[in-house]
Amino acid sequence: xxxxxxxxxxxxxNASNFRQGFAALVGPGHHIIDLSDGLALPGEREHYExxxxxxxxxxxxxMPQPKAVRLYHAPGAGTDAIDAALLPAHSxxxxxxxxxxxxxxxxxxxxxxxxxxxxxxxxxxRQQRWTYWAGRPTALRTELGAQTLGLLGFGHISKALAxxxxxxxxxxxxxxxxxxxxxxxxxxFSLNELNAFMGSADAVVVSLPLTGSTQGLVNAAALAAMKPxxxxxxxxxxxxxxxQALYEALSxxxxxxxxxxxxxxxxxxxxxxCAPSRFDFASLNNVVMTPHMSGWTSGTVRxxxxxxxDNIARLLAGQPLDNVLKAAVV
Numbered sequence: 001x002x003x004x005x006x007x008x009x010x011x012x013x014n015a016s017n018f019r020q021g022f023a024a025l026v027g028p029g030h031h032i033i034d035l036s037d038g039l040a041l042p043g044e045r046e047h048y049e050x051x052x053x054x055x056x057x058x059x060x061x062x063m064p065q066p067k068a069v070r071l072y073h074a075p076g077a078g079t080d081a082i083d084a085a086l087l088p089a090h091s092x093x094x095x096x097x098x099x100x101x102x103x104x105x106x107x108x109x110x111x112x113x114x115x116x117x118x119x120x121x122x123x124x125x126r127q128q129r130w131t132y133w134a135g136r137p138t139a140l141r142t143e144l145g146a147q148t149l150g151l152l153g154f155g156h157i158s159k160a161l162a163x164x165x166x167x168x169x170x171x172x173x174x175x176x177x178x179x180x181x182x183x184x185x186x187x188x189f190s191l192n193e194l195n196a197f198m199g200s201a202d203a204v205v206v207s208l209p210l211t212g213s214t215q216g217l218v219n220a221a222a223l224a225a226m227k228p229x230x231x232x233x234x235x236x237x238x239x240x241x242x243x244q245a246l247y248e249a250l251s252x253x254x255x256x257x258x259x260x261x262x263x264x265x266x267x268x269x270x271x272x273x274c275a276p277s278r279f280d281f282a283s284l285n286n287v288v289m290t291p292h293m294s295g296w297t298s299g300t301v302r303x304x305x306x307x308x309x310d311n312i313a314r315l316l317a318g319q320p321l322d323n324v325l326k327a328a329v330v
Contacts, residue, residue, distance in 0.1 A: 004316065005029045007068075009047055011056035012037040018055065018075045018305050025309035037269060039064060053312055059083050066091070070328065071315050073308050077156075078237065080210045084326045093326035094311055098303030099295030100160040103235050106294035107205055108164050110233060110259040113288075115144045145169030150201025152218070154180050157207040157235065173200050191217070195225035203231040210237035220245035229256040235294045238263040238276075247279035250287055257286040261294045 008030055010019045016034060023032055033051075035044050037058075045064045048054070053071045058081045065086065066072065072087055074095040084093050117132065124131040132139045148171040151158040162172045162184035174180045175189040175197035189197035194217070198204060204226065208214045218232075218241040226232070232255060234241055243264050249255050263276035281287055311321045 003052075005031065006052040006312065006316070007031045007033065007047070007050060008053040008312070009033050009035050009051035009055070011035045011039075011048065011054055012058065014057045015055045015075055018301060018308065022305055022309065025305055026312055030312075053315070055308060057081055059086055061086065071311065071321070073311060075304050075308065078209060079325060080237070087326065089329040091326075092315075092321055092324055092328040094321055094323045095325055096304040096307045096323065097156045098307060099297075099300045100156040102297040102300050103157050103207075103295045104160040104164050106261070106290075107161055107233055107235060107259075108168075110288065111144055111147075111149075111203055111231070114231060114257075115142045117141065147171075147202040148173055148186075148200065150175070150197060150204040152197070152204060152206045153208040153236065154182075154185075155207065158205070159184070161205060161207075173197060194218075194222050198222045198225040199227060201230060202227065203233060205233045205235065206240055207236040208240050210239055214240045216240075216242045218242060218246075220248070223249040223255060226255050228254070231255075231257050231259065233259040233261075235261050243277060243279065247277070247281060250281070250284050253286065257288075259288045259290070261290045262292055266292070 008026070010016055010032070012035070019034060023030070033047050035048060039045050039048055048064050048066060050068045051066065052068060053073065054066055054069050055073050055075055057074055057076065059066070059072070060081070060083055067088060069088065069091045072082070072091055072093050074082060074093075077095050077097055077099065079093065079095055082093065087093060121132040132141070145168045149161070149165045150173045151161060152175050154174050154176040158174065162182070165172050166184055171186045172184055173187045173189065174185050175191060175194055177191055180188040187200065206218060208217070216239065220242065223232075223245055232241070246258065250258055260281070265274055265276055265278065267274050275282070276289065276291070281289060307322065314321050
């Protein structure tokens with residue numbers, strides 16, 4: 001008889017964000033448990049080792065072995081902290097997206113802020129200063145639609161961004177590992193042409209995942225190839241851009257500025273607050289710093305919950321899973 005009831009473990013604080021309302025999505029009959037990050041509470045290690053499904057973001061050799069798991073599901077896109085080699089052969093590893101629309105809104109907001117000075121105009125007019133009054137030559141501003149947007153990588157996020165950029169009339173350039181053929185893309189570069197790509201855009205958005213081949217990909221040479229007034233936006237993973245090279249490019253004003261949402265240092269259980277880098281980015285006035293928030297919306301959470309619930313239903317039905325990064329060996 002096919003299995004109809006599963007033990008589903010939500011491991012850690014990050015996974016707990018997707019717990020509320022999940023039972024209604026996955027249906028009745030399942031044993032859903034919440035486990036702490038450290039798995040140190042009574043019974044937690046046994047639950048982890050015997051769970052059929054684990055929702056989590058971290059698996060390493062120091063943790064208990066999830067011996068029974070059939071599906072390890074990351075509640076986000078990134079899986080760089082999950083060692084897939086530690087999963088049993090009969091387990092699949094899947095991830096979630098659903099964040100691309102939210103991140104595209106974040107990026108377009110960041111870009112528009114460079115061209116439409118609403119806050120400055122508001123602040124000045126409250127002081128009876130008509131700084132941006134139409135008709136004044138000094139009040140002329142630039143237009144986003146006249147810019148070229150460079151997208152490093154062409155996955156879910158970049159495709160959503162390309163569609164929105166085109167709605168504003170922007171040109172879109174892409175650098176990608178594989179060839180890109182899309183009506184949204186005006187010019188495509190290979191990663192071997194990275195420096196030419198970096199120099200072709202007025203704003204470059206990095207949305208690549210962190211892998212062995214992408215770490216430090218945007219190095220000092222790539223940053224030096226950018227236009228001196230160009231903007232760099234990172235919504236992928238921090239270390240895809242070389243940390244020291246980025247700080248030096250900004251501190252020396254080699255590029256026009258940066259919007260950074262993904263970083264090099266993050267809070268943890270031992271250090272709930274910390275600087276996002278070993279370099280003092282906070283002292284620079286040509287960088288906007290945000291705390292890895294670009295994709296974090298109620299809509300993202302709902303869409304990711306649905307992806308996890310749908311994959312659990314497919315697992316029970318013996319159907320192919322979505323977003324498979326490691327397939328189960330049957």
